[in-house]
Amino acid sequence: MFKIARRKLLALAAASLATFAVTMPSHAADPIKVGFSMSLTGPGAPAGKQIVVALEIWRDDVNAKGGLLGRPVELTYYDDQSNPANVPGIYAKLLTVDKVDLLVGPYSTNMTAAAMPAIIQQKKMTISLLTIGVNEKFNYPGHFSMVPVGPDGVKAFSQGYFELAAAQNPKPKTVAIVAADSEFARTSADGARENAKALGFNIIYDKSYPPSTTDFAPIIRGIQATNADIVFVAAYPVDTVGIVRAANEIGYTPKMFGGTLVGLLVTPIKVQLGPLMNGIVIMESFVPAPTFNFPGLKELLTRYGELAKGQQIDPFGYGFAPFAYAAGQILATAVNETKSLDHQVLAKYIHEHKFNTVAGEIEYNKAGDWTKPRTVFTQFQGVAPGNLEQFRGVEKQVVLWPKEHATGKMIYPYAEAKK
Known part of the structure; x- marks a missing residue:
């Protein structure tokens, strides 16, 4: 009698676990990984650290809304030490070992030029951060530049x-x-x-x-x-x-x-x-001028400022944080609208649409550059x-x-x- 009751109890527990496994949101064990290398030490660190904080804010915002495709977003990144020689190995690891689903970055022209061969070989796309002129050499449809220089490069x-x-x-x-x-x-x-x-x-x-x-x-x-x-x-x-x-x-x-x-x-x-x-x-590339007060920017910079306290990084984040967050916004919009993680599908969507971001309205040309420039010159x-x-x-x-x-x-x- 006891053995029968015990078997029924185990069967009930197994059925409950099976039901839990089916009804449990798949994202609990299966996050969407966004990978990148970033200059967290070396000459590029003042910018790289700002970028990471902004991307973490973006990640948290996306996850607060249910993630992408019903799955949470996870950032996977490594310090390239501001050294282009470190970048190819990092991107090879991200794509073949970590098997990240999406890419952003890296930061700067030097690092992006070093990353592109690995990205092209794997037929992936990326939105690089404040990179100039890189795609003139590669002419690759999967590269998008998050820098406001426009078609004049x-x-x-x-x-x-x-x-x-x-x-x-x-x-x-x-x-x-x-x-x-x-x-x-x-x-x-x-x-x-x-x-x-x-x-x-x-x-x-x-x-x-x-x-x-x-x-x-x-x-x-x-x-x-x-x-x-x-x-x-x-x-x-x-x-x-x-x-x-x-x-x-x-x-x-x-x-x-x-x-x-x-x-x-x-x-x-x-x-x-x-x-x-x-x-x-x-x-x-970005200044706190009245004409740059784009929707969502004030909230982003306020939150950035709170997180920057005590981290020995730029307390305002004007130069880099808006572009990092905007890159995430573009990536999220493309994924949600296409319902896809296929890099070629995403690249096609980004080429064909305009995006409203904290860095303003952004539209890309065939080369992956902004169609309209928004650089400014200032004097101290x-x-x-x-x-x-x-x-x-x-x-x-x-x-x-x-x-x-x-x-x-x-x-x-x-x-x-x-x-």
Whole structure:
């Protein structure tokens, strides 16, 4: 009697477990994995850490709404140490060992160029973060760039700079171009040459420096010796600090100074340099200007700011967080609308549709670039020492170009803004 009752109890338990297995949401054991490599150490870390925080916010938002295709989203990522040599192995692992379902990233032109062969070989798609000109080499339909340069590509990184210079009276005539000898900086310098020549400037200095450079005084003195009217610099965060400090120590004041100084997109670096930045004109991908107040942006940046506390990362996240979150939004929309994780299906959908994101409306052309550019050029004006809050708005970093986003006028020549 006891044995019969026991068998019935076990059978009932087994039936209950079977029912539980059927009715239990499949996503409990089967998440959708989104994979990427990210620069969490090394020169790219100030941007990479912002990107990860923003993607984690996006993941949490998606999961709060039930995930994708009824399954939760899980992020799988590794630190590439800002070294392109590490990237191919990471993407091989993501695709063949971790078997991630979707890809975003990586961050920066250098890392994305290194990742593309593995992505193409596996016939996958990705939305890379702030990458410029990579797909000109690969012409791959599965690559989408989350950077607002538009169809002009590399030229957009300097177009506003040279248009602002050309608008001055009298117009400056000569240009010096200096760039790090690495993928992004070289690409930016290529565009600068095109824009300078198109607007009738005479390039009298055009050199690169090794990425290992730590003493920039000789470089600045070399440029100073040419007596160039305007100077365009393409540099990474660590280089940016060295270049700005060297120019101030030497007292170098051409008529216009700036360029794609990526370090000046990072708030802690802005606070560190303070008044040394006054007068510098740079390209920005995203600024807290009134015309950039896109739906959902304020909420994202508020949550980002809360998570950034105590992490020793940029407290505002303007330069990178909106683009990372927007990449996630585009990916989620494509998956939900196609009801698919097939990368070719997703790529086709992204090519054919517009997306409303926290970084504004985004539409892609055949090359995977934005159809409309949204880069701006800003100038540091009246920056005070050691003041974080002055960078929350655009009062001390005035938007100059294009006209529809402008919040002020340029102080010219550069020396006037240094007073």
